Amino acid sequence: MKYLIILFSLVWIGSCSPAPQPLLLPELDLAESPLVPLPREIAPNANTFALHSGTSVSFDPGYASVARQLEAYLAANLKLTLGQQEEERYATGIFIRDAHDSLPANEEAYELRIGTDSILMYARSPEAAFRGLQTLKQILPLKPIDTLAAYPVWPVPGGDIKDWPQFGYRGTMLDVSRHFFTPEEVMRYIDLLAYYKINYLHLHLSDDQGWRIEIKSWPNLTKIGGKTEVGGGPGGYYTQEEFSKLVEYASERHIEIIPEIDMPGHTNAAAVAYPVLNGTGKTARPYHGTRVGFSTLATRKDTVYQFIDDVVREISAISPSSFFHIGGDESHVTRDADYKYFVERVQGILKKYDKRMIGWDEIATTGIDSTAVAQFWNREEHARQAVEKNMQVLLSPAKKAYLDMKYDSLSVHGLDWAGHIPLDSAYQWSPETYVKGIPGEHILGLEAPLWSETISNSAELEYLAFPRIIAYAELAWTPEQDRHWESFKTRLAKQQPFLDRNQVNYYRSPAIQWSQGKTP
Ligand code: TNX
Numbered sequence: 204m205k206y207l208i209i210l211f212s213l214v215w216i217g218s219c220s221p222a223p224q225p226l227l228l229p230e231l232d233l234a235e236s237p238l239v240p241l242p243r244e245i246a247p248n249a250n251t252f253a254l255h256s257g258t259s260v261s262f263d264p265g266y267a268s269v270a271r272q273l274e275a276y277l278a279a280n281l282k283l284t285l286g287q288q289e290e291e292r293y294a295t296g297i298f299i300r301d302a303h304d305s306l307p308a309n310e311e312a313y314e315l316r317i318g319t320d321s322i323l324m325y326a327r328s329p330e331a332a333f334r335g336l337q338t339l340k341q342i343l344p345l346k347p348i349d350t351l352a353a354y355p356v357w358p359v360p361g362g363d364i365k366d367w368p369q370f371g372y373r374g375t376m377l378d379v380s381r382h383f384f385t386p387e388e389v390m391r392y393i394d395l396l397a398y399y400k401i402n403y404l405h406l407h408l409s410d411d412q413g414w415r416i417e418i419k420s421w422p423n424l425t426k427i428g429g430k431t432e433v434g435g436g437p438g439g440y441y442t443q444e445e446f447s448k449l450v451e452y453a454s455e456r457h458i459e460i461i462p463e464i465d466m467p468g469h470t471n472a473a474a475v476a477y478p479v480l481n482g483t484g485k486t487a488r489p490y491h492g493t494r495v496g497f498s499t500l501a502t503r504k505d506t507v508y509q510f511i512d513d514v515v516r517e518i519s520a521i522s523p524s525s526f527f528h529i530g531g532d533e534s535h536v537t538r539d540a541d542y543k544y545f546v547e548r549v550q551g552i553l554k555k556y557d558k559r560m561i562g563w564d565e566i567a568t569t570g571i572d573s574t575a576v577a578q579f580w581n582r583e584e585h586a587r588q589a590v591e592k593n594m595q596v597l598l599s600p601a602k603k604a605y606l607d608m609k610y611d612s613l614s615v616h617g618l619d620w621a622g623h624i625p626l627d628s629a630y631q632w633s634p635e636t637y638v639k640g641i642p643g644e645h646i647l648g649l650e651a652p653l654w655s656e657t658i659s660n661s662a663e664l665e666y667l668a669f670p671r672i673i674a675y676a677e678l679a680w681t682p683e684q685d686r687h688w689e690s691f692k693t694r695l696a697k698q699q700p701f702l703d704r705n706q707v708n709y710y711r712s713p714a715i716q717w718s719q720g721k722t723p
Contacts, residue, residue: 226253227350231360233317236342237697239673240400240680241690242366250319250361254343255354256281259296266299268455269332273297276340280347281355295320302327305365311402312367315339317359331367333457334400338364341398345700370634372597372648373679374403375606375672376463380410380472381493382432382659383439390452391661395669395707397456399676404453405461405528405561405650408441411471411490411498415440416462420513421477428472433656435491447521454523461561462522464514465530467537467545471498479506483536493656496535502545512552519556526576527553532563543569550575567592576647579638580605586638595647598634604675606653606667610710616657617667626712630674630691633683649679662708669702669709670695692716 233247260283262270267285274283283297302325306312309327313335316323322339326332347355375396377384384392393404408415414428417440429440441449446462453460467482474480474487481487482501500507515527529549534542546562546569553560560566560575564585567577577589578597586596598604601621608624609617634649651672658664673695677686696716702709711717 226352226356228253228356228358229348231358233342233360233362233364236360237694237701238338238341239691239694239698240368240677241685241694242338242364243681243685244365245362246364247360247362248318250317252317252319252322252359252361253350253352254281254322254357254359255352257284257354259284259286260299261286261296262299263301265301265329266326266332269326269329269336270299272333273336273339276336277343281357297322297324299324299326299332301325302331307367309367311371312365313338314366315342315364317342317361317363319361322359327367330402330457333397334366334368337398337400338366341701345704368400368680369682370646370648370679372403372650373401373676374405374461374597374648374650375401375668375675376405376407376599376650376652377664378407378410378607378653378655379415380407380413380432380465381655382434382436383413383415384655384661384664385439386441386445386449388661388664389449392664392668393449393453393456393458395665395705396672396676397458398701399673400680401672401676402457403459403461403648403650405463405652407463407465407530407652407654409464409466409472409530410469411495412492413438413440414472414476416446416464416518417442418514418517419443420517421510423476424473426476428476431472431475431489431491432659433491433493434659436659443517443521450522459524459526460522461524461526461528462518463528463530463561464518465532466511466549467500467502467542468496468498468532468534469530470500473500474498477510479504480510482507482541496533499534499537499541500545502537502541508548508552511549512555515552515556515558519558525557525559526561527556527558528561528578529553529566530563531566532580534565547571561597564589567594578650580652583638587640590641590645594645596638596641596645597647597650598637599650599652600637603629603632603637604649604651606651606671607655607657610712614710615666616663618654618656624671626670626674626714627688629671630678630686631688632678634678635683649675651675665708666710669707670698670712670715671710673698 228251260270311331312327313331314325414424425440430438432438482499550571564579567585567589573593576595579586580599
């Protein structure tokens with residue numbers, strides 16, 4: 204490796220300032236960094252920034268938390284000094300500043316300028332700075348290098364990155380109903396998602412097999428409905444306090460949690476807890492299997508709407524998201540007219556609590572208004588119907604974006620009703636054009652759902668989610684003209700140190716040249 208000798212004086216905080224030191228820095232190339240999702244513009248240069256203990260971080264008002272997140276990220280290795288320095292022109296260190304005019308108006312746009320003396324980050328918002336921080340984390344080396352300096356130095360490749368996403372909605376869904384996932388397991392997933400700039404986590408909180416969120420005015424939902432799951436395990440649920448903490452934890456990582464209460468179908472657990480809600484005409488019994496489409500609420504009973512009002516009211520009080528997901532899928536035993544009446548009436552309840560409806564694509568067949576979002580998973584004509592109603596569409600095509608589909612016939616977890624989704628197939632498609640007849644302005648974004656019939660813990664979740672979720676993160680962030688499978692493969696292989704360091708149980712896709720065994 205070639206080395207450059209760079210002479211410069213360090214502004215050293217404290218009394219015992221060392222004399223100017225020659226630093227032996229490797230020549231690095233910013234374009235070689237393991238950047239996923241790929242940023243819009245990367246312009247490498249020959250500079251190298253020498254990060255070390257004592258590097259200062261200065262920030263404009265509003266960016267204290269992102270500065271502290273950078274400090275915490277590096278704390279095991281080096282101690283940064285946080286503070287305010289007014290004039291970056293004369294100073295060295297890291298600076299987080301409000302964006303200037305060279306960036307688009309996108310709320311998540313940021314710029315990184317890495318030079319010999321400083322790393323300047325310009326951000327449109329604290330959220331943008333958080334996205335920029337993830338990019339910086341991907342650039343920072345894992346280990347210090349040997350220099351002539353008496354202290355460890357982490358060399359950072361120089362250059363300029365300008366970046367913003369193509370979609371404002373880059374999400375994933377976790378089904379915590381078929382199997383329950385503890386708050387700790389969800390938080391671990393959130394940490395991993397944030398690194399790849401995912402910004403929405405949709406939680407599927409109720410289904411036939413279990414009800415997972417405390418509703419104080421209907422306590423049996425969790426007391427009875429929370430005790431079951433697929434396979435007969437113990438189930439579980441989030442208290443409202445636990446849910447609030449999850450929302451807060453996610454929001455510190457600039458991820459918004461969207462709650463889903465699936466209705467009028469997928470409601471067996473609620474009907475077991477409160478038979479008055481049941482519209483099937485048969486006695487509801489706890490269900491531990493994986494069939495779908497056999498349950499329905501009693502759509503013509505006022506009690507049911509009182510129930511939904513209570514549920515939406517209580518969840519809205521602890522869910523700051525402007526969205527509320529009502530499910531609406533596979534209501535095979537609800538009569539068509541009843542289904543329409545139901546979804547339309549529920550939109551009214553959501554509006555009362557200032558929430559915007561999202562539902563699976565079937566909701567586009569009803570008379571709801573254009574503020575609702577249809578999540579396309581199955582029927583293209585539903586997506587087009589949504590556009591005719593001037594609704595936004597969220598893309599989750601099962602054949603391409605379902606994280607619970609097996610990679611191939613050898614997959615140890617997963618289903619295959621929509622086919623196998625190996626990594627190359629997960630990456631090589633275009634959300635921009637997948638459904639014919641949907642103009643770009645109607646596409647809200649991309650969400651990759653993870654249904655949990657076959658998984659019940661973090662290791663199994665990670666096997667299905669990783670590395671495919673990294674592919675979806677790039678599909679949602681990086682525009683089509685910049686996406687190339689060969690480039691992605693190389694950058695994904697370089698995620699291995701991050702995944703190993705975090706003990707992620709990722710699937711070793713044969714498409715990727717992983718290094719042998721675990722990385723240090
Ligand atoms: C279909 S996708 C479902 C879920 C299942 C999933 C399994 C959708 C809206 N409904 O109830 O869990 O398939 O892949």
